[in-house]
Amino acid sequence: MREIRKINISQPSLGKDEWEALKEPLTTGWVTQGPKVAEFEKRFAEIHNVRHAVAATSCTTALHLALAALGIRSSEEVIVPAFTWVATANVVEYVGAKPVFCDIERDTYNIDVSQMEKHITSRTRAVIPVHLFGLCADMDPLSEICRTRNIHIVEDAACAAGASYKNKKAGTLGDIGCFSFHPRKIITTGEGGMCTTNNSGLSDRLFCLRNHGASLSEEERHKGASPYVLPDFNVLGFNYRMTDLQGAIGLVQLRKLSSFIDQRRHRAQWYREQLKDIAWLKTPTVTAGYEHTYQSFVCYMDEHKAPLTRNEFMELMHSRGISTRPGTHAVHMLGYYADKYGLKPEDYPVSRDCYLYTVALPLHNRMTEEDYQYVVRKIKEVSK
Ligand SMILES: *Cc1c(COP(=O)(O)O)cnc(C)c1O
Numbered sequence: 001m002r003e004i005r006k007i008n009i010s011q012p013s014l015g016k017d018e019w020e021a022l023k024e025p026l027t028t029g030w031v032t033q034g035p036k037v038a039e040f041e042k043r044f045a046e047i048h049n050v051r052h053a054v055a056a057t058s059c060t061t062a063l064h065l066a067l068a069a070l071g072i073r074s075s076e077e078v079i080v081p082a083f084t085w086v087a088t089a090n091v092v093e094y095v096g097a098k099p100v101f102c103d104i105e106r107d108t109y110n111i112d113v114s115q116m117e118k119h120i121t122s123r124t125r126a127v128i129p130v131h132l133f134g135l136c137a138d139m140d141p142l143s144e145i146c147r148t149r150n151i152h153i154v155e156d157a158a159c160a161a162g163a164s165y166k167n168k169k170a171g172t173l174g175d176i177g178c179f180s181f182h183p184r185k186i187i188t189t190g191e192g193g194m195c196t197t198n199n200s201g202l203s204d205r206l207f208c209l210r211n212h213g214a215s216l217s218e219e220e221r222h223k224g225a226s227p228y229v230l231p232d233f234n235v236l237g238f239n240y241r242m243t244d245l246q247g248a249i250g251l252v253q254l255r256k257l258s259s260f261i262d263q264r265r266h267r268a269q270w271y272r273e274q275l276k277d278i279a280w281l282k283t284p285t286v287t288a289g290y291e292h293t294y295q296s297f298v299c300y301m302d303e304h305k306a307p308l309t310r311n312e313f314m315e316l317m318h319s320r321g322i323s324t325r326p327g328t329h330a331v332h333m334l335g336y337y338a339d340k341y342g343l344k345p346e347d348y349p350v351s352r353d354c355y356l357y358t359v360a361l362p363l364h365n366r367m368t369e370e371d372y373q374y375v376v377r378k379i380k381e382v383s384k
Helices: 016-021 023-028 035-047 057-071 088-094 139-149 200-210 220-222 246-276 310-319 335-341 351-358 367-384
Strands: 054-056 075-082 097-100 123-127 153-157 176-180 192-196 297-301 360-363
Touching: 016 246, 023 246, 035 054, 035 192, 035 220, 035 246, 054 057, 054 200, 057 088, 057 153, 057 176, 057 192, 057 200, 088 097, 097 335, 123 139, 139 153, 153 310, 192 200, 246 297, 246 367, 297 335, 297 351, 310 360, 351 360
Parallel strands: 075 097, 075 123, 123 153, 153 176
Antiparallel strands: 054 192, 176 192, 297 360
């Protein structure tokens, strides 16, 4: 009988510990942002060697908070890579500013810093380098360009919890870093996000903005001696508060972060060795000084050498029970951006190619040894 397995592209690793952790907030009744979120923030900051961490409801809202805290406004421009999840550009639209796309490097899938300068104008206020799939962008030259021109840096570290660049953690490489705890990322709280910063002024603004712009937090009010004191609202804020149910789960997930990443690195290396003779499938580049998290294991398919197209390959894998995905979008080709800014696919050719020819293979912390062997066996059958 032909063997068929069902292998998801990604699957969160949640269990008894997370289940147990929910008991306390459920029992005390403190389910909105409170002590668990505060503890989660503190631990997250410690692990990322950063002074402040501010939780939010997602990485998208964390990014929105970051741009708001930096005071980015309409008529201003923010540079974003063209190959990324759509949210990276959407948050620029949320504050009324204009996303200006920059093409990426084919090897790393990250912003091509050598092309960044041509996109800078007198209106450029910030850049959002994305640490795509868990590999940090080349932050040294990028920071140098920004420093001399007073351009803020917001790291989209959605996939990069625990990643590092030249011994510095993701989330400490710009003014503000933003992380995601969506189930497709390394650790999860269902939905969830986090801002990190070493700047206490920015941290205060992030705290205030995520809680309606209130001058006092709920906890401060709860503990306060004067029941008549209501917070003042001097800025326009949002309700981007994480719940304590999520904070409790996040604390447990955070304890597992480094072992999750170790397992992923081990599996990525194994894939790389197993697939090295398949000339049409380029596995992710390893660069010295970068600690990749392998949130996704994204390969580039050379259709000239391959016996089938990328989409045929994906369909074939699907028929064998193996889920694969294109790496991510070329955001400039999505209807909203193409229409609004009159963008053509060839404006950012590397991003377009990566959208068309990349494929993420399943790699996550719930896959078994047999699952990995099955995936490799099925890929090798294709190339015979
Ligand atoms: C997942 C992701 C986001 C969005 O994160 P959410 O927590 O789902 O809002 C943003 N940017 C990148 C690069 C992502 O991969």
